[in-house]
Amino acid sequence: xxxxxxxxxxxxxxxxxxxxxxxxxxxxxxxxxxxxxxxxxxxxxxxxxxxxxxxxxxxxxxxxxxxxxxxxxxxxxxxxxxxxxxxxxxxxxxxxxxxxxxxxxxxxxxxxxxxxxxxxxxxxxxxxxxxxxxxxxxxxxxxxxxxxxxxxxxxxxxxxxxxxxxxxxxxxxxxxxxxxxxxxxxxxxxxxxxxxxxxxxxxxxxxxxxxxxxxxxxxxxxxxxxxxxxxxxxxxxxxxxxxxxxxxxxxxxxxxxxxxxxxxxxxxxxxxxxxxxxxxxxxxxxxxxxxxxxxxxxxxxxxxxxxxxxxxxxxxxxxxxxxxxxxxxxxxxxxxxxxxxxxxxxxxxxxxxxxxxxxxxxxxxxxxxxxxxxxxxxxxxxxxxxxxxxxxxxxxxxxxxxxxxxxxxxxxxxxxxxxxxxxxxxxxxxxxxxxxxxxxxxxxxxxxxxxxxxxxxxxxxxxxxxxxxxxxxxxxxxxxxxxxxxxxxxxxxxx
Amino acid sequence: xxxxxxxxxxxxxxxxxxxxxxxxxxxxxxxxxxxxxxxxxxxxxxxxxxxxxxxxxxxxxxxxxxxxxxxxxxxxxxxxxxxxxxxxxxxxxxxxxxxxxxxxxxxxxxxxxxxxxxxxxxxxxxxxxxxxxxxxxxxxxxxxxxxxxxxxxxxxxxxxxxxxxxxxxxxxxxxxxxxxxxxxxxxxxxxxxxxxxxxxxxxxxxxxxxxxxxxxxxxxxxxxxxxxxxxxxxxxxxxxxxxxxxxxxxxxxxxxxxxxxxxxxxxxxxxxxxxxxxxxxxxxxxxxxxxxxxxxxxxxxxxxxxxxxxxxxxxxxxxxxxxxxxxxxxxxxxxxxxxxxxxxxxxxxxxxxxxxxxxxxxxxxxxxxxxxxxxxxxxxxxxxxxxxxxxxxxxxxxxxxxxxxxxxxxxxxxxxxxxxxxxxxxxxxxxxxxxxxxxxxxxxxxxxxxxxxxxxxxxxxxxxxxxxxxxxxxxxxxxxx
Numbered sequence: 001x002x003x004x005x006x007x008x009x010x011x012x013x014x015x016x017x018x019x020x021x022x023x024x025x026x027x028x029x030x031x032x033x034x035x036x037x038x039x040x041x042x043x044x045x046x047x048x049x050x051x052x053x054x055x056x057x058x059x060x061x062x063x064x065x066x067x068x069x070x071x072x073x074x075x076x077x078x079x080x081x082x083x084x085x086x087x088x089x090x091x092x093x094x095x096x097x098x099x100x101x102x103x104x105x106x107x108x109x110x111x112x113x114x115x116x117x118x119x120x121x122x123x124x125x126x127x128x129x130x131x132x133x134x135x136x137x138x139x140x141x142x143x144x145x146x147x148x149x150x151x152x153x154x155x156x157x158x159x160x161x162x163x164x165x166x167x168x169x170x171x172x173x174x175x176x177x178x179x180x181x182x183x184x185x186x187x188x189x190x191x192x193x194x195x196x197x198x199x200x201x202x203x204x205x206x207x208x209x210x211x212x213x214x215x216x217x218x219x220x221x222x223x224x225x226x227x228x229x230x231x232x233x234x235x236x237x238x239x240x241x242x243x244x245x246x247x248x249x250x251x252x253x254x255x256x257x258x259x260x261x262x263x264x265x266x267x268x269x270x271x272x273x274x275x276x277x278x279x280x281x282x283x284x285x286x287x288x289x290x291x292x293x294x295x296x297x298x299x300x301x302x303x304x305x306x307x308x309x310x311x312x313x314x315x316x317x318x319x320x321x322x323x324x325x326x327x328x329x330x331x332x333x334x335x336x337x338x339x340x341x342x343x344x345x346x347x348x349x350x351x352x353x354x355x356x357x358x359x360x361x362x363x364x365x366x367x368x369x370x371x372x373x374x375x376x377x378x379x380x381x382x383x384x385x386x387x388x389x390x391x392x393x394x395x396x397x398x399x400x401x402x403x404x405x406x407x408x409x410x411x412x413x414x415x416x417x418x419x420x421x422x423x424x425x426x427x428x429x430x431x432x433x434x435x436x437x438x439x440x441x442x443x444x445x446x447x448x449x450x451x452x453x454x455x456x457x458x459x460x461x462x463x464x465x466x467x468x469x470x471x472x473x474x475x476x477x478x479x480x481x482x483x484x485x486x487x488x489x490x491x492x493x494x495x
Numbered sequence: 496x497x498x499x500x501x502x503x504x505x506x507x508x509x510x511x512x513x514x515x516x517x518x519x520x521x522x523x524x525x526x527x528x529x530x531x532x533x534x535x536x537x538x539x540x541x542x543x544x545x546x547x548x549x550x551x552x553x554x555x556x557x558x559x560x561x562x563x564x565x566x567x568x569x570x571x572x573x574x575x576x577x578x579x580x581x582x583x584x585x586x587x588x589x590x591x592x593x594x595x596x597x598x599x600x601x602x603x604x605x606x607x608x609x610x611x612x613x614x615x616x617x618x619x620x621x622x623x624x625x626x627x628x629x630x631x632x633x634x635x636x637x638x639x640x641x642x643x644x645x646x647x648x649x650x651x652x653x654x655x656x657x658x659x660x661x662x663x664x665x666x667x668x669x670x671x672x673x674x675x676x677x678x679x680x681x682x683x684x685x686x687x688x689x690x691x692x693x694x695x696x697x698x699x700x701x702x703x704x705x706x707x708x709x710x711x712x713x714x715x716x717x718x719x720x721x722x723x724x725x726x727x728x729x730x731x732x733x734x735x736x737x738x739x740x741x742x743x744x745x746x747x748x749x750x751x752x753x754x755x756x757x758x759x760x761x762x763x764x765x766x767x768x769x770x771x772x773x774x775x776x777x778x779x780x781x782x783x784x785x786x787x788x789x790x791x792x793x794x795x796x797x798x799x800x801x802x803x804x805x806x807x808x809x810x811x812x813x814x815x816x817x818x819x820x821x822x823x824x825x826x827x828x829x830x831x832x833x834x835x836x837x838x839x840x841x842x843x844x845x846x847x848x849x850x851x852x853x854x855x856x857x858x859x860x861x862x863x864x865x866x867x868x869x870x871x872x873x874x875x876x877x878x879x880x881x882x883x884x885x886x887x888x889x890x891x892x893x894x895x896x897x898x899x900x901x902x903x904x905x906x907x908x909x910x911x912x913x914x915x916x917x918x919x920x921x922x923x924x925x926x927x928x929x930x931x932x933x934x935x936x937x938x939x940x941x942x943x944x945x946x947x948x949x950x951x952x953x954x955x956x957x958x959x960x961x962x963x964x965x966x967x968x969x970x971x972x973x974x975x976x
Contacts, residue, residue, distance in 0.1 A: 026864075072887075074965045075894065115864070137890070141881040148875060151920075155928040156860075163928050167920055174880075174916055178909035181890070185897040185905065 007051055007065050008081040011091060012129045015045040015098065019121030022114050031113040035106055038117035042102045045124060046095040052088055058477050061085070061484030063134060063198070071138070075188075077195050080135040085481030086262055086332065087131040089474060090255055093339045094131070097251045098124040100456050101244040104347055107452070108243065108354055109157060116157060119149035120244060127252055131259060136184045136195045140177070143256070147173055150245065150253065158240040165233075165240035172233040176220035180264075183216035187268070201267040201488065204495040210272035217264045224257025227317060228287040231310045238306035239359070243350030246302060250309050250342035255335050258316045262328075262485065266320070270489040273321070280321040285414045287314030292421035296428070300359050301352075304429055305345045308385060311418060312338050318415060319400035323489060327403030328482045329475055334396025336474055337384075337467060341393055344381040344460040348374070351453050352433075356442045361432050365439030370446040375434045377449075377457045382430045384464045386423040392467035505560040505567030508548045508575065509615050515541035516608045523601030531599055535590065538604040539583055542611075546579045555974060559621065563683055566621035570975035573967065574618045574750050581743045581830055582611050584946060588838040589735035591940050595846040598643055598733060606643075607739060610636035614747035620754060623672045623682040630668075630715070633747060634661050637740060641732040653731025660714065660724040668711030674704025675760075684759035691762040702766055708755060709770050715748050718804045719777035729797035734844065734851065737793060738837035741800060742830045749826040752811065757819055757976055764814040771812040772904065778805025779911035786918050793851045795918060796836055799877060802915055803829050806892055809908060813895040820972040821891035824965055828876070828888040828957070835873040835950040842866065842939045842947055856922060858931025866937065867926045869951030876954045878919040879912050884957035887965065 018041025025034045057064060063082030071079040083091065101120050109116045126149070129142030147170055155166035188195055191203050205213065223230045234254075238246050266273050273280075288311050295307035312334065319331030351374060352367065353359055368375035384391035389398075397418065405412035438444050449457065467474060503510065519541065523534045549572055557568040586607070593599045609632060616629030638661065642654035676682055678700040679690040690696055710721060717725040729737050756767055782802025789795035807829070810822030843850035843859075843866075850856075860867040876885030889912065896905045939947065957964055 071960075072962045072965060074962065074969055075891070112860075115860075141886070144881045144886070148871075148880065151923075152927055155924060163924055166928070167917070167924065170920060171913065171917060175913055178913055179906070181893070182897070182902065182905050182909055185894050186902060188894065189898055 006067050007048065007055075008067055008083065008132045010048040011045070011052065011095065012081070012125050012132060014048055014125070015041060015095070015121045015128070016125035018042075018045065019118040019125065022121060023118040025114045028111065028113055031110075034114035034117055035102075038102045038121060039099075041121050042095075042099040042124075045121070046092075046099055049092050049095040049128070052083060053092055053477070056085075056088055056477055058085065058480060061481045064088075066134075071135075075137075075195070076193050077137045078135045079138060080196065081132045081138075082134045083132055085478040086485070087259065088477060089332070089336055090131045090252075090259060091128050093255070093336060094124055094127045094252050097247060097339065097343055100343060100347065100460070101247055103452060103456050104247065104350060105242070105244045108350070112156065116153065116242075116244070119153050120248065123149040123153075123248065127256065130256055134197050136187070136197055136200070138195075139197065140181060140184065144174075144177060146253070146256075150248065153245045153248075154237055154241045157242040158245065160240070161236070162240040165236040168233050169237040172223050172230070176223040176230075179216040180220035183213045186213065197263065200264075203268075204493050205269065207271055207275070207494060210269040210493070211275065214265055214269040214272035214276060217260065217269070221257040221260035221265065222283075224260065225254060225313050225317060226257065226310060227283050227314070228291060228310070229283075231287070231291070234310060235303050235306040238309075238346075239300060239302045243346060243353070246306075246346040246350075247343045250305070250346060251339040254309065254313055255339060258313065258320065258331065258335055261317065261320050266489050267485060269493075271492055271494055273489065274323070277321050277323075280317060281411060284314045284318035284321070285411065287311055288318065288415055288418050289421070292418055292425065295425040296421065298425075299361055301349045301361055301429065301433070302346070302359050304361075304425060305342065305349065305385075308345075308422065308425060309338065309342050311422070312342075315397055315400050315415065315418070318411070319396075319403060322400070322403040322407050323486065324403050324406060325479075325482055325486055326399050326406075328486060329478060330396050330399025330403055332478050332482070333392075333399060333467075333471060333474055337392035337396050337464075340460055340463050340467065341381060341384045341391075344377075344457065344464065345385060347456060347460070348378045348381060351449060351457075352446075355446045358442075361429055363440070364433040364443060365436045366434075366443055367446060368434045369438050370443060371448045373454070374449045374457075377461060378430065378434060380461055380464065382426045384468070386426045387419055390465070390468050392464045392471070394468060395471045502560055504552060505558050505619075506565060507552055508545045509612060509619075511548055512541060512545050512608065512612050512615065515544065516605055516612065519608070520601065520605050523605070526601070531601070534601050534604050535586065535599075538608055539586060541608060542579045542583045542586075545615075546576060549575050549579070557975060561625075563685070564622040564625045565616075565619055567619060568975040569971045570753075571619045571750070573971040574746055575615055577827060577830070578611065578614055578618070578743060578746050581746065581834065582607065582739070584834055584838075584950070585735070585739050585743065587942055587946055588738060588834070588841055591943065592735050592841040592844060593733070595844075596644070596733065598735070603640070603643060603735075606636045606640045610640070610739070611743065614743060617747045617754075618750040621684050621758070623676070623684070626751060626754060627665075627669060627672070629747075630751065631665065633744065634665065637661075637736075637744070640736045640739070641728060643736065644733055649731040650733060653728045656724050656731075657728045664711045664714030664721070667707045667714070671704045671707030671709075671711060674700055674707065678704065684754060687759045688761060691760065701763065705760065705763055705766055706770070708760075709767055712748075712752050712755065713774055716745075716752065716804050716807070717801055718774045718808060719781040719801060720774070722778065722781065722801045725801060726794050726797040729800070730791060730794045730851075734793065734837060734841050734849065738834070738841070741796070741837055742833045745804075745826055745833070746830055749807070749823065753819060753822075753976075756811070757814075761814070768812045768814055771808045772901075775805045775808035775812065776904070776907055778802060778808065779908060783911045783915040783918075786915070789918075790853055791851055792840060792853050792856070792922075793837075795853065796833075799915070799918075800833070802911065803877075805911075806889065806908065809896050809904065810892040813899040815895075815899070816969075816972055816976060817898060818895035819976065820969040821895040823968040823972055824891050825888040827964065827968065828884045828954075831950070831957075832873055832876045832885060832954055835869065835947070835954060836877065838943075838947055838950065839866065839870050839873070842943060843937060845935065848935075853922070853925060855933060856925045857929040857933075859926040862931050862934070863937045866947070869947060870926060871923055872951050872955050874919040874922045876958070878916040880916070882955070882958040884954050884961060884964075886958065887961040891965065
């Protein structure tokens with residue numbers, strides 16, 4: 001039905017063009033116009049990505065909705081877009097999150113509204129480009145381009161130490177991606193002049209070269225995920241970013257890193273991936289256990305959720321390097337679920353921050369007395385964050401633990417400590433913030449959620465619950481592609 | 496000796512410009528202070544005329560004139576057309592700046608056009624003598640341009656430094672040329688190439704001469720360890736002249752290097768590659784690390800130039816068609832971005848205020864979001880972040896280096912460009928994250944405003960569709976070398 005339309009190009013360019021139009025509304029005199037245009041732009045951007053799901057063929061692992069045009073023939077760089085079951089869900093997640101971000105920033109952002117909204121729309125387009133690109137250079141361009149708006153968002157609208165956080169974020173991520181660029185160039189000459197990712201996946205490469213390529217990609221994506229020990233930018237960036245920035249960081253940008261492992265590390269350097277499994281699993285387990293403990297002692301809510309994100313992403317990388325289908329699918333499910341839950345958690349903190357202007361747990365207490373509806377929502381999201389069965393947070397973690405137990409009992413044992421630590425840090429925070437007597441006059445003045453806030457919290461609540469109860473719509477689209485990937489990774493590429 | 500018309504046809508743009516400059520010089524004598532704009536318009540017209548002549552006489556076939564001393568090929572035509580364009584943009588950007596500083600005089604334009612003539616000769620030379628003549632014509636005009644505000648101590652000091660070190664470099668170059676002449680018996684680049692190919696020349700003398708030539712070229716390009724003059728001259732010269740030195744001369748210097756090394760001494764590439772490798776790494780290191788410590792925007796850009804010239808060398812040291820075209824693409828995009836960066840300093844300056852300190856950029860996004868956005872694009876292009884054209888410049892150079900088998904060099908280069916990203920980000924930070932300290936309205940003149948916007952947007956547009964320019968560079972190099 002929609003096969004004739006360049007759906008992926010629309011998904012990439014509609015938000016970017018919408019962003020440019022929002023930018024054109026200019027100064028804050030037209031702030032309301034900018035907000036409405038941004039909302040319409042985000043809704044249209046989401047609408048054009050829906051056919052990717054409805055029209056998706058779950059039976060094939062081939063790339064779908066492909067578009068191929070020569071872009072820079074001098075270096076054989078193509079404008080090549082396409083999705084499979086691994087990338088498609090993230091495109092929808094991205095366009096969906098952008099709507100949330102626009103709504104969340106509706107009243108909070110009062111200065112340079114058009115720039116704020118435009119930054120998020122353009123970033124959404126670039127991130128969709130990352131997930132849709134099948135040409136390495138196209139991927140790289142989107143991969144870098146998405147940093148620029150996020151850098152500005154953190155730096156302009158962020159908290160007191162925003163400048164430090166923004167620069168740290170940018171340089172950290174740039175460090176990784178520059179080495180990836182060199183790896184691409186190496187592969188370009190090895191493959192006889194091609195930048196096609198799918199060509200790289202078929203290219204036989206020697207072991208030492210594979211390890212170097214793996215490490216170059218690893219640095220780039222591990223910073224994005226972020227894996228321990230290159231995670232230190234994330235708490236800073238999260239704490240200083242405005243709510244919208246935190247949501248995008250947690251819900252989408254972190255997924256770019258894990259997606260990179262799936263699209264590049266595993267299929268391009270399968271032998272190195274097997275060889276370095278111990279290394280990857282160790283780092284993942286450190287993230288799960290150690291960062292979980294670090295989260296426990298945080299006094300700042302956003303920092304706590306940031307550390308919990310790192311811990312949850314440890315599950316993702318753990319699942320990816322188990323090399324079985326339940327582990328990989330579990331990792332993917334965990335990524336999507338974390339997209340919903342972390343967005344919900346950051347938005348909830350944002351709701352409280354807008355009222356009290358503090359992120360410190362100590363400044364709250366007894367919020368349930370003043371905001372009962374909000375307290376109910378946060379209860380659900382906290383439970384999901386802790387991995388309670390029936391919520392989406394449980395599915396991914398459970399699948400990953402199941403896959404780990406097949407490989408090694410102790411991996412699974414260490415990973416499942418998260419069920420204790422996760423519950424501890426999340427619910428302890430919940431208890432201190434929500435329950436008890438009203439702590440101070442700031443809390444006493446809090447009003448319950450507005451219709452605008454209710455709308456996005458409710459949508460997320462429905463998603464978290466529905467995914468927890470019935471995850472099949474998510475797993476069925478990725479099933480064929482995951483199996484195909486695992487079959488590919490199982491075969492040695494040594495010449 | 497009979498001089499046929501076809502023999503001077505390739506020289507037509509140069510002859511035209513020489514005549515036009517002399518005419519402008521004469522006309523300017525009779526113009527009052529109020530009518531000076533006529534000089535300005537005539538200068539632009541002269542450039543336009545050159546452009547028309549170069550464009551219409553371009554055949555795409557390599558033709559030699561003046562007994563092989565002068566060559567007209569696709570490379571020279573392309574570079575010359577870019578040169579006219581760059582010089583014209585420099586003039587437009589400079590107008591209100593020099594007007595406010597009492598430098599709106601005939602000398603400014605005449606010297607600039609003479610320097611342009613010198614550059615044209617450099618671009619088209621195929622003999623050591625013509626090369627040297629073009630170089631000196633350019634350099635002498637530039638020394639005078641830097642010293643144009645002779646009551647300004649900083650500018651005079653810069654001019655002195657420029658002159659002394661420039662003369663030293665010219666001397667080294669000349670000495671190296673004489674060595675090559677001694678070993679090969681010719682000053683003609685294609686003759687030298689033939690003799691070298693035959694392998695009969697004395698290698699010791701050749702290498703000795705080569706070292707001096709490369710050192711001289713490095714001086715002119717401004718790569719470490721021959722970069723000392725660059726920050727002082729960039730800082731001390733009036734910004735209009737800095738803009739000219741930072742953009743137009745780089746095009747000419749690139750052609751100069753390409754003519755000598757690629758056309759004359761290609762056979763000795765193994766020898767000059769090693770020198771270039773050291774100079775490239777040093778330039779990237781010194782340029783990028785020292786730039787971090789600068790508080791003056793012009794000085795920072797000067798160190799950034801040093802690092803960019805290091806990157807340019809990476810393309811050149813690949814020593815094949817692929818590398819040369821990558822280097823050409825690099826220099827063209829650098830020129831375009833440099834125009835924007837220095838142009839912005841002049842756009843922000845006003846009478847009695849230079850706007851050349853980093854702090855003067857604070858809060859630009861609140862004062863004028865559009866120019867802040869243009870500057871943002873330019874800074875990300877200098878840092879080599881997509882989707883700006885600077886990224887493709889870096890990409891093409893890096894692929895040439897990897898192709899030549901120096902992966903480690905590519906890794907070193909990207910690490911230094913990471914350091915470089917820090918100080919370009921600082922500019923963005925100052926513009927976007929800080930509060931303005933200066934609240935004067937920014938009111939550039941109409942033509943400058945349009946041109947600056949076009950400049951910034953071109954950096955972005957070429958970043959989205961770099962293919963035409965890239966293909967042009969590859970084509971020009973392929974047809975000419």
